[in-house]
Every structure is written in structure tokens, then in C-alpha cells.
Amino acid sequence: MDKNELFNLKNKTAIITGGANGIGKACCEMLADFGANVVVSDYNYVAAKKTASEIEKNGKNAFAIKCDNTKDEDLVNLVNETISKFGSIEILVNNVGGGGAGKESPYDIEVSQFKKVFEMNVFSTWRLCQLVAPHMKKSGYGSIVNMSSMASINKSPAISAYASSKAAINHMSRNLAFDFGSDNIRINVVGPGATRTHALSTVLTPEIENAMLKHTPIKRLGEAEDIAGAVLYFASPISNWVSGQVIFVNGGGEQTLDM
Numbered sequence: 001m002d003k004n005e006l007f008n009l010k011n012k013t014a015i016i017t018g019g020a021n022g023i024g025k026a027c028c029e030m031l032a033d034f035g036a037n038v039v040v041s042d043y044n045y046v047a048a049k050k051t052a053s054e055i056e057k058n059g060k061n062a063f064a065i066k067c068d069n070t071k072d073e074d075l076v077n078l079v080n081e082t083i084s085k086f087g088s089i090e091i092l093v094n095n096v097g098g099g100g101a102g103k104e105s106p107y108d109i110e111v112s113q114f115k116k117v118f119e120m121n122v123f124s125t126w127r128l129c130q131l132v133a134p135h136m137k138k139s140g141y142g143s144i145v146n147m148s149s150m151a152s153i154n155k156s157p158a159i160s161a162y163a164s165s166k167a168a169i170n171h172m173s174r175n176l177a178f179d180f181g182s183d184n185i186r187i188n189v190v191g192p193g194a195t196r197t198h199a200l201s202t203v204l205t206p207e208i209e210n211a212m213l214k215h216t217p218i219k220r221l222g223e224a225e226d227i228a229g230a231v232l233y234f235a236s237p238i239s240n241w242v243s244g245q246v247i248f249v250n251g252g253g254e255q256t257l258d259m
């Protein structure tokens, strides 16, 4: 392959869920910089429009769509609107996710809270894969990147719903790689370590940060762009024969909330 094509995303359309802020925003900017038309999908429509217009001001193609990942009708609409706007879908970054880091003691939370975490992290991820796959098959190029976490392999207190949902994403993706492979659709997973975003700022204290850095060979926490770099690799033709893989982006170590 021509070396200039390895990271060329021109004429490819990428949906990024939770694209308005944090890691999702960095993914939108990164994929747009390499030529993709990006769909900034977020339930915070005001923030999504702001991100899209910042990208457009840099001369790239971006479009904001309001979508709550926990609502099936929104996911269906996201895919339909993307097709109406750009005509095809080649890349999906299933970035929306969350849970009660350190607040999921089984003594305190209800089954309904546990279910909500799985609805947001696992079910919506699976459903969007199902919805985009026919379009990727039609286009002849498909790359899905699902956002996991170091929590999917770490063992920590009071995080069992989030951690197990992220572990489900890892293994679900390995299996979907079989289902989609013959249609030229690749599916891979990025597992961030502690990365400076709004979500992290709600739990980070100087003490927790110092404890995290003790177990992190590259002596800093992650930036959203560090995670977007791994997403770019999976989204691009350079990883054409890579599927069903999980890559952890974590400064070579691990960062947990317990000290």
C-alpha cells in the first residue's frame, strides 16, 4: 500500500459517540485532521455543536447530532441522519460510557443501577455495531473502535458494575470480530488508563494522582489525545489486518482509585 494512504481517512465518515467532550472530542479532532467526515454525537447537543463548529473552522468536515446512547430511537436516528448527511459510514467510535467509579459497593447499589451501567456501556455499544455494520459492508471499509478501560482488567473496590461492563466490551468485541470479519469490518478496543477529562476530575485528588503515578512508568496521567492516537491507528488502513484486539493506553502502568 502507498505509504501516504496508511493514515488517510479522506472520503470516510466516522461517528464518534460522546464526541462533544473529553476523549470523544479528541477522537473527533484527530480523525478529522486525517481527513474523515466526523459526526459528533452526544446527548449534550449544545456542546456537540460547539465541537463540530471548532473542527469546521479548521477547514474539516463535522456535523453534530443529538443522541442519547441509552435510547434506541436515538441510535437509529444517528445512523439514518449520518447516511442522509454524508452518504456512508466507514468508522464508528463507541466512546460513550460511564459508571460509578468507586461508588458501586454491592452493599449500597440496587440491581437497577447495575443494569443502567450495562445499558449504557454494553447494550448501546452492541446495538450501534449492529446498526452500522450493513452500511460498512456496503461501503467495503469498516472499522469499529469500542472504548473500554483499564478497569476491565484491574481489580478495585466498589467498581464491579463499571469494571465488568468494560470487560464485557473487550470480549464482546473479540467475538463480533468473527461475525463481521468476512464483511471486511474490523472491530477493536482501546482501554484507557487514567486520562485527564471532566469524568476523571470528579474523582481525582492530589493524593490519588500521586498514588497512580507510583505505578505509572511514564510519569504523567494520560491526555485525551493519547487515547485518540490509538483510535486513529485502529480506524486507519494501516491496521487493515488487525481485528478483535484490545490495546491499553496507560503510560505502561496502571492507575486505580484505591491508594
Ligand SMILES: NC(=O)c1ccc[n+]([C@@H]2O[C@H](COP(=O)([O-])OP(=O)(O)OC[C@H]3O[C@@H](n4cnc5c(N)ncnc54)[C@H](O)[C@@H]3O)[C@@H](O)[C@H]2O)c1
Binding pocket: 017, 018, 019, 020, 021, 022, 023, 024, 041, 042, 043, 044, 047, 067, 068, 069, 070, 095, 096, 097, 098, 120, 147, 148, 149, 150, 151, 191, 192, 193, 194, 195, 196, 197, 198, 199, 200
Ligand atoms: N477519563 C478516563 O480516565 C477514562 C479511563 C478509562 C476509560 N474511560 C472511558 O472513556 C470514555 C470517555 O470518557 P471521558 O473521560 O472522555 O468522559 P467525559 O465525561 O469527559 O465525556 C463524556 C462525553 O459523553 C457524553 N455522554 C455521556 N453520557 C452520554 C449518553 N448516554 N449519550 C450520549 N452522550 C453521552 C457527555 O455529554 C460527554 O460529552 C468512557 O467510555 C469512559 O468509560 C475514561
